[in-house]
Amino acid sequence: xxxxxPISAGDARLETNGRSPHQxxxxxxxxxxxxxxxxxxxPGFHASLGITLTxxxxxxxxxxxxxxxxxxxxGLDGFIRTVTDVRxxxxxxxxxxxxxxxAVVNLFAGLIVAWVLTRYEFxxxxxxxxxxxxxxxxxxxxxxxxxxxxxxxxxxxxxLFDPMGIKIAYTPIGIFIALVFIxxxxxxxxxxxxxxEFDAEVEEAxxxxxxxxxxxxxxxxxxxxxxxxxTGFSLAFARAVGEYGSVIFIxxxxxxxxxxxPLLIVIKLEEFDYAGAxxxxxxxxxxxxTILLATNFVQVLxxxxxxx
Amino acid sequence: MKNSDASRRQFLxxxxxxxxxxxxxxxxxxxxKPAAQSLLNVSFDPTREFYAAYNSLFAKKYATGGKPxxxxxxxxxxxxxxxxxxxxGLKADVLSLALAHxxxxxxxxxxxxxxxxxxxxxxxxxxxxxxxxxxxxxxxxGIKDWGDxxxxxxxxxxxxxxxxxxxxxxxxxxxxxxxxxxxGDEAKAQAYLEALFKNVPVLDTGARGATTTFIQRGQxxxxxxxxxxxxxxxxKDGAQFDIVYPSLSIAADTPVAWVDKNAxxxxxxxxxxxYLEGLYDEDAQTLAAQHFYRPTNxxxxxxxxxxxxxxxxxxxxxxxxxxxxxxxxxxxxxxxFDQISAKVFKA
Numbered sequence: 067x068x069x070x071x072p073i074s075a076g077d078a079r080l081e082t083n084g085r086s087p088h089q090x091x092x093x094x095x096x097x098x099x100x101x102x103x104x105x106x107x108x109p110g111f112h113a114s115l116g117i118t119l120t121x122x123x124x125x126x127x128x129x130x131x132x133x134x135x136x137x138x139x140x141g142l143d144g145f146i147r148t149v150t151d152v153r154x155x156x157x158x159x160x161x162x163x164x165x166x167x168x169a170v171v172n173l174f175a176g177l178i179v180a181w182v183l184t185r186y187e188f189x190x191x192x193x194x195x196x197x198x199x200x201x202x203x204x205x206x207x208x209x210x211x212x213x214x215x216x217x218x219x220x221x222x223x224x225x226l227f228d229p230m231g232i233k234i235a236y237t238p239i240g241i242f243i244a245l246v247f248i249x250x251x252x253x254x255x256x257x258x259x260x261x262x263e264f265d266a267e268v269e270e271a272x273x274x275x276x277x278x279x280x281x282x283x284x285x286x287x288x289x290x291x292x293x294x295x296x297t298g299f300s301l302a303f304a305r306a307v308g309e310y311g312s313v314i315f316i317x318x319x320x321x322x323x324x325x326x327x328p329l330l331i332v333i334k335l336e337e338f339d340y341a342g343a344x345x346x347x348x349x350x351x352x353x354x355x356t357i358l359l360a361t362n363f364v365q366v367l368x369x370x371x372x373x374x
Numbered sequence: 375m376k377n378s379d380a381s382r383r384q385f386l387x388x389x390x391x392x393x394x395x396x397x398x399x400x401x402x403x404x405x406x407k408p409a410a411q412s413l414l415n416v417s418f419d420p421t422r423e424f425y426a427a428y429n430s431l432f433a434k435k436y437a438t439g440g441k442p443x444x445x446x447x448x449x450x451x452x453x454x455x456x457x458x459x460x461x462x463g464l465k466a467d468v469l470s471l472a473l474a475h476x477x478x479x480x481x482x483x484x485x486x487x488x489x490x491x492x493x494x495x496x497x498x499x500x501x502x503x504x505x506x507x508x509x510x511x512x513x514x515x516g517i518k519d520w521g522d523x524x525x526x527x528x529x530x531x532x533x534x535x536x537x538x539x540x541x542x543x544x545x546x547x548x549x550x551x552x553x554x555x556x557x558g559d560e561a562k563a564q565a566y567l568e569a570l571f572k573n574v575p576v577l578d579t580g581a582r583g584a585t586t587t588f589i590q591r592g593q594x595x596x597x598x599x600x601x602x603x604x605x606x607x608x609x610k611d612g613a614q615f616d617i618v619y620p621s622l623s624i625a626a627d628t629p630v631a632w633v634d635k636n637a638x639x640x641x642x643x644x645x646x647x648x649y650l651e652g653l654y655d656e657d658a659q660t661l662a663a664q665h666f667y668r669p670t671n672x673x674x675x676x677x678x679x680x681x682x683x684x685x686x687x688x689x690x691x692x693x694x695x696x697x698x699x700x701x702x703x704x705x706x707x708x709x710x711f712d713q714i715s716a717k718v719f720k721a
Contacts, residue, residue: 152716152720153715153716211586214591215590215591218591218592218593219591219592219593220591220592221591235591236575236576236593314578314579314583315583318575318576318577319534319576319577319578319579320576320577320719321577321715321716321719321720322715322716322719322720323719329537329579332537332579333534333536333537334707335454335458336454336455336536336537337536337705337706337707338458338479339707342707
């Protein structure tokens with residue numbers, strides 16, 4: 067994500083979260099632009115860039131290159147045959163649409179959670195704040211097992227829906243729920259710091275100038291939150307597309323119906339079909355990359371509009 | 375992707391290996407005694423308890439005559455995943471997997487001799503299991519045999535043959551039964567399998583998951599499962615289900631082999647061989663029976679006759695032409711199971 071050097075007070079907390087949501091800058095304040103000639107607090111430009119490149123190569127680039135090189139063992143038509151196979155197409159569709167809708171739900175729910183946590187004081191707030199991070203910490207398999215026990219036809223929640231003929235676990239709805247679970251913290255943690263830093267005076271000004279609360283929310287607050295919301299959305303989406311551990315327990319894993327693409331990759335590996343597995347992985351990667359690029363673009367547009 | 379398991383295990387092995395080596399060097403320089411050897415047994419999931427018990431039994435036997443007792447490392451996971459970890463560099467001295475096919479896959483890389491199966495008695499199968507049916511207490515749907523699984527309204531739980539070794543055995547015995555019931559008519563046997571998979575509401579990725587789906591989540595009327603898993607669940611959970619022995623099952627042979635190249639590199643060839651040969655001893659056979667695996671020693675099997683009732687069993691080599699053939703016919707991409715999936719689930 068391309069963001070400017072973090073400066074404002076709220077950003078200290080952002081950094082400890084290890085993520086880099088959109089940063090807000092106080093009015094009229096420009097962070098010093100560092101070039102490779104500027105003296106800086108951290109080790110010099112060359113050392114930092116060296117570390118950055120080595121680190122990124124070892125952790126991200128080399129594994130991805132290895133992945134991209136793999137499918138060509140079976141030739142280009144092998145790759146095309148794999149990714150146009152109906153079963154693969156269905157699995158990709160399933161993974162991407164459920165991930166999308168789960169991220170949409172998290173966009174709204176996450177905004178409300180972030181709002182409640184920043185704007186109100188109530189007993190137990192610290193605990194709820196900590197609970198938000200649990201999906202990060204919990205092994206996803208554990209999440210999958212407990213979600214499926216809850217939403218199975220004989221589980222606490224599942225048994226309420228079962229008489230109505232609605233099956234949650236072992237259907238795509240189950241997948242959707244697992245993906246909502248693992249994606250929740252992303253939106254909350256992206257929006258929360260921006261909301262906390264949001265100047266109450268701007269809101270008050272809007273109200274005193276005669277804006278209704280609804281107008282204040284839509285025309286004043288939401289535009290400044292939009293970049294952070296989109297960051298949270300795309301993080302939640304990207305995470306959900308690749309999710310495996312929690313989903314396979316609740317999905318039912320029926321070919322063509324509830325078989326996610328990561329499971330298809332595992333299946334291909336079980337067949338010792340490394341090239342096929344890598345082909346599906348590359349298809350996923352390409353789709354995700356396109357979508358993330360598009361959301362990034364929207365984000366840039368929105369933040370430009372917000373600044374103007 | 376969860377491929378990190380293997381690499382993590384390998385990292386741990388490297389770390390422990392380095393630690394062990396330092397320890398060994400110190401021990402050697404200190405007193406000059408022969409150092410204790412260490413053996414890595416890469417196995418499949420449900421054998422954890424059996425090998426924990428066998429390791430201490432074997433260590434005691436091996437340590438007679440001043441030899442230091444060897445130490446053991448166990449690695450467990452899905453059989454195919456374990457094979458892949460060894461192919462990708464996990465330094466197993468010994469393999470004890472759920473399917474000969476998985477050991478063949480390791481042998482294909484040249485890590486062990488292609489004729490590994492002939493190096494130990496009984497085709498390198500020291501203990502095995504068979505496939506049977508679990509039904510709800512009192513058997514409300516009256517399920518007696520494979521033919522009952524395709525009745526309308528019967529829900530069958532079995533894991534996915536693509537990801538589970540157990541599921542491949544399940545599938546093969548059902549197919550073998552249908553072939554026999556239809557005088558060898560392959561089209562009818564295939565139609566039987568289609569009807570069977572139409573009755574499957576969940577395809578778990580492994581046998582343990584399927585057991586959980588059936589017992590804890592209350593899904594399905596019948597679970598196709600390992601005898602060893604069924605007997606162990608029955609011993610543990612009390613009886614929430616009844617065990618049905620169908621008219622026909624399959625000898626689910628779980629072979630063992632030492633990995634020549636790794637054992638040579640680790641200097642554990644003699645130890646690995648003795649370790650696997652020891653599995654055929656009477657006390658090890660008894661131990662296997664106590665852990666719900668069928669011993670291959672006829673006398674020991676007889677003494678556990680009440681635990682392991684006699685049942686007619688198909689044989690992978692005799693009835694299916696061995697794993698390579700069975701795999702190409704049924705489980706490879708585009709093979710029979712994929713064709714069945716396309717027909718049953720696509721609609």
